[in-house]
Amino acid sequence: MSSSSIRRTCALARKEFLHILRDARSLGMAIAIPMLMLLLFGYALTLDVDNVPMVVWDQSDTQLSRDFISRFHGSRYFSVRGYARTYREVEREIDSGFALVALVVPRDFASRVEAGRPAQVQMIVDGSDSNTATIAMGYADVVSLTFSQDVAIRWMQSVGGPSFAPPLEVRPRVWFNADMESRNYIVPGLTAVIMMVISALLTSLTVAREWERGTMEQLISTPVKGYELVLGKLAPYFAVGMFDMLLAVLMGKFLFHVPLRGDAVLLFAIAAVFLAGILSMGMLVSILMKSQLLASQIAMVLTFLPSFLLSGFVYPISNMAKPVQWISYAVPARYFVALMRAIYLKGTGLELLAGEIALLVVFGAIMLALANARFKKKLT
Amino acid sequence: MAETSDDKAVVVRDLVRRFGSFVAVNRVSFEVRRGEIFGFLGPNGAGKSTTIRMLCGILRPSEGAGSVAGFDIRTQTEQIKSRIGYMSQRFSLYEDLTVEENINFYSGIYRIAPDRKRERKEWVLRMAGLADHRNSRTSVLSGGWKQRLALGCAILHEPSIIFLDEPTSGVDPMSRRRFWNLIYELAGRGVTVFVTTHYMDEAEYCDRIGLMYRGKLIATGTPEDLKHRFMREEVLEVGCERFQDALGEIEKLPGVREVAVFGRGLHVVAEDGETVAAEIRTLLAEKGFCSAHVEKIVPTLEDVFVSLIEAQDREESAEAEVRR
Numbered sequence: 283m284s285s286s287s288i289r290r291t292c293a294l295a296r297k298e299f300l301h302i303l304r305d306a307r308s309l310g311m312a313i314a315i316p317m318l319m320l321l322l323f324g325y326a327l328t329l330d331v332d333n334v335p336m337v338v339w340d341q342s343d344t345q346l347s348r349d350f351i352s353r354f355h356g357s358r359y360f361s362v363r364g365y366a367r368t369y370r371e372v373e374r375e376i377d378s379g380f381a382l383v384a385l386v387v388p389r390d391f392a393s394r395v396e397a398g399r400p401a402q403v404q405m406i407v408d409g410s411d412s413n414t415a416t417i418a419m420g421y422a423d424v425v426s427l428t429f430s431q432d433v434a435i436r437w438m439q440s441v442g443g444p445s446f447a448p449p450l451e452v453r454p455r456v457w458f459n460a461d462m463e464s465r466n467y468i469v470p471g472l473t474a475v476i477m478m479v480i481s482a483l484l485t486s487l488t489v490a491r492e493w494e495r496g497t498m499e500q501l502i503s504t505p506v507k508g509y510e511l512v513l514g515k516l517a518p519y520f521a522v523g524m525f526d527m528l529l530a531v532l533m534g535k536f537l538f539h540v541p542l543r544g545d546a547v548l549l550f551a552i553a554a555v556f557l558a559g560i561l562s563m564g565m566l567v568s569i570l571m572k573s574q575l576l577a578s579q580i581a582m583v584l585t586f587l588p589s590f591l592l593s594g595f596v597y598p599i600s601n602m603a604k605p606v607q608w609i610s611y612a613v614p615a616r617y618f619v620a621l622m623r624a625i626y627l628k629g630t631g632l633e634l635l636a637g638e639i640a641l642l643v644v645f646g647a648i649m650l651a652l653a654n655a656r657f658k659k660k661l662t
Numbered sequence: 663m664a665e666t667s668d669d670k671a672v673v674v675r676d677l678v679r680r681f682g683s684f685v686a687v688n689r690v691s692f693e694v695r696r697g698e699i700f701g702f703l704g705p706n707g708a709g710k711s712t713t714i715r716m717l718c719g720i721l722r723p724s725e726g727a728g729s730v731a732g733f734d735i736r737t738q739t740e741q742i743k744s745r746i747g748y749m750s751q752r753f754s755l756y757e758d759l760t761v762e763e764n765i766n767f768y769s770g771i772y773r774i775a776p777d778r779k780r781e782r783k784e785w786v787l788r789m790a791g792l793a794d795h796r797n798s799r800t801s802v803l804s805g806g807w808k809q810r811l812a813l814g815c816a817i818l819h820e821p822s823i824i825f826l827d828e829p830t831s832g833v834d835p836m837s838r839r840r841f842w843n844l845i846y847e848l849a850g851r852g853v854t855v856f857v858t859t860h861y862m863d864e865a866e867y868c869d870r871i872g873l874m875y876r877g878k879l880i881a882t883g884t885p886e887d888l889k890h891r892f893m894r895e896e897v898l899e900v901g902c903e904r905f906q907d908a909l910g911e912i913e914k915l916p917g918v919r920e921v922a923v924f925g926r927g928l929h930v931v932a933e934d935g936e937t938v939a940a941e942i943r944t945l946l947a948e949k950g951f952c953s954a955h956v957e958k959i960v961p962t963l964e965d966v967f968v969s970l971i972e973a974q975d976r977e978e979s980a981e982a983e984v985r986r
Contacts, residue, residue: 286773293770297756297763304758500754500816503718504771505744659739661721 287510294506294514298488302518312484312522313529316476320530323472324538327596330464331417332358337381339366344392350403353429354385359421372406382408383418395433469540470622471595473530477553478560478589478615479582481523485564486571486581488515489657493572502659509654516561523557524550543629549622552639556618559646560585566653589615614645670729671696671823671854672717677726679712686712688877689726694856694870696822699849701868702858703967708874710858711751714827717856718748731823747824751831753812757801761792764800764815772819786814789844806837813844823854830859842867862964873967880970888966895919895969896935897961901927902946902954911949915941920972929965 302308336354340347354360363381366372375381386404394401405422409415492498501511527550534540542549564581571577591597592606593615599607610616617638624630632639672694679687687709694700702710715721717730719739728735731745755764765783774782787793790810792803800808809829817824826845830838842864849855849869857868865871865885872882881892902908905928912930913921917938919931932938939956946954961969 289773290771293767296770297759297767300759300763301756495754495757496750496752497754497756499720499750500748501771502720503743503746503748503750504768505740506771659720659743661715 287507290506290510291514291517294511295517298515299518299521302522308484308487312480312519313526316480316526317529317533319476319479320469320472320533321537324465324469324533327468327472331414331421333361334359334383334414334418334421335363335381336360337364337366337372337375337384338362339368339372339384339386341389342387342391346392346395347387350387350391350429351385353425354422357421357425359418360425376406376408379408382411382414383422385422398437465538466540466627467623468595469534469538470626471593471619473527473534474556474615474618474622475589475593475595476530477523477527477557478593478618479585480526481519481557481560482564482567482581482585483578484519484522485516485561486568486577487574488519489565489568490572490574490577494574499661502661506659508657508659512562512565512650512654512657516558516565519561520554520557523561524554527553527557540626542626544625545629545631548632548635549625552618552621552625552635552642555639555642555646556614559614559642559649562646562649562653566649566656569653569657585615588613592616593619595619614642617641669696670694671698672700672728672730672856674713674717674728674735675726677713677716677728678724679709679716679721680724685877687716687723690874690877690879692872692879692882694854696854697849697852699845699855699857699867699869701865701871702856702874703860703862703865703871703963704858704874705860709877710874711827713874714748714825714856714858717742718746718825719743720748744819745821745823747816747819747821749812749816749824749826749829751827753808755800755808755812755815758799760797760799761787761803761811762796764811765818768815769818774818782818782820786811786818790814804837805833806840809833809837809841810844813841817848817853821853823856824848826855826857828858828860830861830864838864862962862967865963871963873970875971875974878974880974881966885963888963889961893961893966893969895931895933897959897965898930898932898935898939898942898956899924899927899959900930900942900946900954900956902951904951908946908949908951908954911945912942915945917941920968922968924962924964931965931969 302312338351338354340351351362355362360383364375366375366384372384372386376384384404384406386406388402388404391401391403403426405419407415407419489498492501531542531546531549535542563584564577567580567584568577571580589595592599592602592610592613594610595615599610599616602610621635621638621642624635670693672692674693675691677687677690678685690709690713702713704710712721716723716735717728719730719735719742723736730742733739733741733745735742756767759767762783765786769779769782784793787796790807790813792798792807792811795803795807800811803811813826813829830841833841838861845855845857845867857864859865868885870882870884871888873880873888881888883891900908900912905923905926909921909923909928912918912928915938917932917934919933921928921930923929930938930942935958939958942956943954946956
């Protein structure tokens with residue numbers, strides 16, 4: 283690129299930057315929307331099932347049954363919200379959504395346990411949210427199992443047996459997201475998704491706007507070159523996008539307390555590659571459509587759904603049907619989400635991530651080349 | 663191109679532009695000499711803008727050939743673009759930028775040498791009368807200011823040919839006059855000016871004009887030339903009271919081609935002026951139109967244009983008749 287080309291590109295970049303500064307709407311879109319999305323999704327979107335609201339009908343009403351119930355209440359997974367006296371009451375609490383599960387302890391609970399005979403307790407679960415229901419049932423199983431184990435040990439000790447230990451015990455140790463906080467997993471992915479949606483939207487307007495306002499006709503009558511125009515227009519949005527990225531990382535750190543284990547420089551370098559590709563894609567859409575409305579809608583469709591559904595951000599790609607998995611290879615957010623998580627949660631370095639980074643570079647190069655090739659200094 | 667000699671700024675041969683089945687420009691040929699003010703005159707939709715866009719290298723011709731500043735309008739459009747200034751119909755300035763920012767932008771695009779940048783900017787500001795408004799947003803400027811600023815931005819790089827597409831539409835009369843003074847100034851320095859307009863009075867300011875109608879160039883020449891050469895009929899000016907009523911009566915006279923209201927009187931087009939003038943005088947006296955006067959005048963460009971357009975329409979309907 284010659285020095286004179288750089289001058290033209292700079293003139294375009296400066297002009298475009300002034301447009302962004304002067305237009306409150308685009309400035310708001312560039313900065314407020316990503317922050318709003320991060321706040322909204324960061325707080326609302328949690329995959330943890332904690333404090334499942336529970337209603338209890340304790341027919342036994344004994345020391346033992348109260349002990350059993352307190353095992354639920356004492357865990358972080360359940361929270362006893364009320365007591366029922368009849369099935370009608372239980373039904374009402376679940377129907378109204380006041381409780382998600384109901385625990386019914388039968389009248390003969392204590393007597394059977396103390397006699398060493400098997401006792402049954404009833405668990406009623408609202409299955410309309412199947413995911414939460416499954417997890418809650420799993421928790422309930424564990425709570426009951428530990429209780430039975432304790433009862434068994436106490437019983438053996440009372441009959442004078444040797445001190446007893448269960449034959450097998452799993453001691454889990456979680457790596458990478460030791461607290462099993464789903465937020466630590468969601469925020470890095472969310473940042474990737476927001477970057478994709480916002481940046482494509484930003485550039486999708488820029489070329490179309492000039493066609494609509496008639497300024498493009500003037501611009502194409504000058505000796506400006508296509509690549510100077512594409513690069514000049516990309517530059518300010520690239521700066522805005524990187525600023526968004528910085529905001530997102532800072533919010534992740536100070537607001538959501540998501541630890542960043544990996545190299546921050548690597549993180550931003552990868553974000554820059556990803557951003558350049560997505561901005562070029564938005565620009566390509568703008569060049570092809572020549573209409574702001576159409577271009578912004580297409581940019582939304584191209585980025586929002588794929589990045590939410592096919593990037594592995596919420597739904598694991600490995601659980602998807604094979605054809606859908608293949609499609610997901612064409613979604614650049616897939617690589618960026620994976621890279622963000624690897625760097626955030628595992629602290630993985632460049633050597634293990636090179637393959638995915640290379641794919642992002644290829645994507646960016648293709649988009650930039652296409653935008654450059656499709657921009658014609660002609661009217662039709 | 664072989665025809666292009668050094669004194670020709672624009673040469674066009676059989677230029678055609680179609681949009682689908684619509685022929686916007688139909689086999690147009692003409693030449694513009696260096697340093698000339700050449701006016702393209704015609705109603706809206708006549709193909710003036712389409713022609714100018716092809717000359718500026720931003721629209722591909724469907725057929726035909728042409729050159730601007732010695733470069734081919736089909737294959738050497740980028741060379742053309744660095745040698746011309748183009749001002750499109752809507753003064754395409756960036757409304758959210760200030761006057762100075764617009765100038766700075768175009769001086770970056772045209773790569774004005776750093777040592778000349780300041781001088782050129784001051785020149786544009788002075789020329790447009792915007793020195794006191796350099797920090798105003800372009801959107802708040804009046805039409806005349808926008809027009810002069812757009813012209814300034816288009817000629818920052820001192821091109822040898824400038825193309826102005828309806829530069830004076832929507833601009834007040836004072837600004838129009840000022841604008842034409844600028845155009846004369848540029849032409850005086852040897853710049854070729856190619857301008858389109860649908861104002862007849864502006865056409866009189868041009869060295870030569872081309873009349874465009876329905877995609878065809880129906881006449882070219884100096885304004886004087888057109889008035890005398892192309893006007894086969896004669897024009898009579900009729901002044902009288904209640905001239906609207908008189909119009910209906912005069913139209914019925916034999917030998918009258920056309921009657922039109924012109925100012926506070928009528929223009930009557932007739933093949934034999936002397937005879938018809940006498941007839942009109944008799945008629946007006948008979949019908950009691952007081953203080954009437956009838957005299958033969960030099961036709962205005964508007965008369966010429968209307969006469970040429972009607973001849974064209976007659977020809978086309980005759981052709982259509984034959985084809986049927």
